[in-house]
Amino acid sequence: SQPMTIDQFPVRKKEGPPLTMVTAYDAPTARLLSRAGIDIALVGDSVGMVVQGLENTLPVTIDEMIYHTRMVRNGLDGPLLVADMPFLSYQISEEEGHRNAGRLIKEAGAQAVKIEGGAEIAGLVRRLGLSMIPVIGHIGMKPMGVHQMGGFRVQGRNAASRRQILNDAEALLEAGVCALLLEAIPASLGEEITRLSPVPTIGIGAGPHTNGQVLVFHDLVGWTPAPLPRFVRGFGKAGSVMEDALSQFRTAVQNRSFPAPEETYGEEQKASPRKTA
Numbered sequence: 001s002q003p004m005t006i007d008q009f010p011v012r013k014k015e016g017p018p019l020t021m022v023t024a025y026d027a028p029t030a031r032l033l034s035r036a037g038i039d040i041a042l043v044g045d046s047v048g049m050v051v052q053g054l055e056n057t058l059p060v061t062i063d064e065m066i067y068h069t070r071m072v073r074n075g076l077d078g079p080l081l082v083a084d085m086p087f088l089s090y091q092i093s094e095e096e097g098h099r100n101a102g103r104l105i106k107e108a109g110a111q112a113v114k115i116e117g118g119a120e121i122a123g124l125v126r127r128l129g130l131s132m133i134p135v136i137g138h139i140g141m142k143p144m145g146v147h148q149m150g151g152f153r154v155q156g157r158n159a160a161s162r163r164q165i166l167n168d169a170e171a172l173l174e175a176g177v178c179a180l181l182l183e184a185i186p187a188s189l190g191e192e193i194t195r196l197s198p199v200p201t202i203g204i205g206a207g208p209h210t211n212g213q214v215l216v217f218h219d220l221v222g223w224t225p226a227p228l229p230r231f232v233r234g235f236g237k238a239g240s241v242m243e244d245a246l247s248q249f250r251t252a253v254q255n256r257s258f259p260a261p262e263e264t265y266g267e268e269q270k271a272s273p274r275k276t277a
């Protein structure tokens with residue numbers, strides 16, 4: 001199948017099938033997404049929580065995002081490559097946001113950037129548009145607002161919050177985003193934004209009406225310890241599969257059944273090369 005590009009977004013919005021987006025933080029995961037026919041690989045700032053083991057995404061730096069985006073690019077074949085702009089890489093000034101978005105494109109190979117924010121980032125979205133940098137807006141629950149929210153909480157549940165999110169959606173659409181990511185909002189609001197938006201909506205905990213769905217890789221393959229948010233479905237048991245392999249290795253080493261003769265060099269065998277991307 002042909003590689004995913006942003007110019008296919010309008011068609012997918014109109015005719016489907018719904019877009020699939022999954023996070024990736026390294027080359028082997030990028031290879032899995034590519035082989036599975038996922039549309040979009042997202043190098044999320046969730047790397048801070050999922051991979052670095054942090055409590056929230058705030059400490060993640062632009063240099064870390066560049067490092068992970070490069071690794072994903074090296075394993076990716078087909079999916080569109082989108083990178084998150086991390087906390088404080090764009091909030092201080094539009095100039096800094098412009099420079100940092102440019103780094104994700106120019107140094108790391110991202111094809112679009114995703115930015116948390118509504119009306120307050122409309123100026124930056126416009127400015128990036130002038131540099132031909134596509135932007136996905138991220139509204140609803142914005143994980144960078146964890147301290148202001150007092151935790152990760154569903155947004156848009158009262159009239160004022162709903163109005164605010166709709167205003168943000170309209171401001172971003174006006175500024176020219178190529179897609180809207182909707183996180184942790186009631187399904188009825190996900191439906192309303194999807195109806196008013198000419199570009200695809202991609203939801204995570206935003207109900208079944210959006211034009212696509214996104215999940216964190218480790219959550220969807222079953223590699224995240226419980227408890228998981230309501231919107232996660234574990235489609236696999238990767239965690240227990242890997243744990244089982246590790247226990248088998250431990251047992252085989254301890255009972256000296258590993259390595260066997262066929263896993264051992266004599267005088268003749270050459271080292272076999274390791275496969276790369």
Ligand code: KIV
Binds near residue numbers: 216
């Ligand atoms: O960082 C991330 O993984 C995200 C998705 C959860 C949408 O922004």
Ligand code: NA
Binds near residue numbers: 044045046084
């Ligand atoms: Na993110």
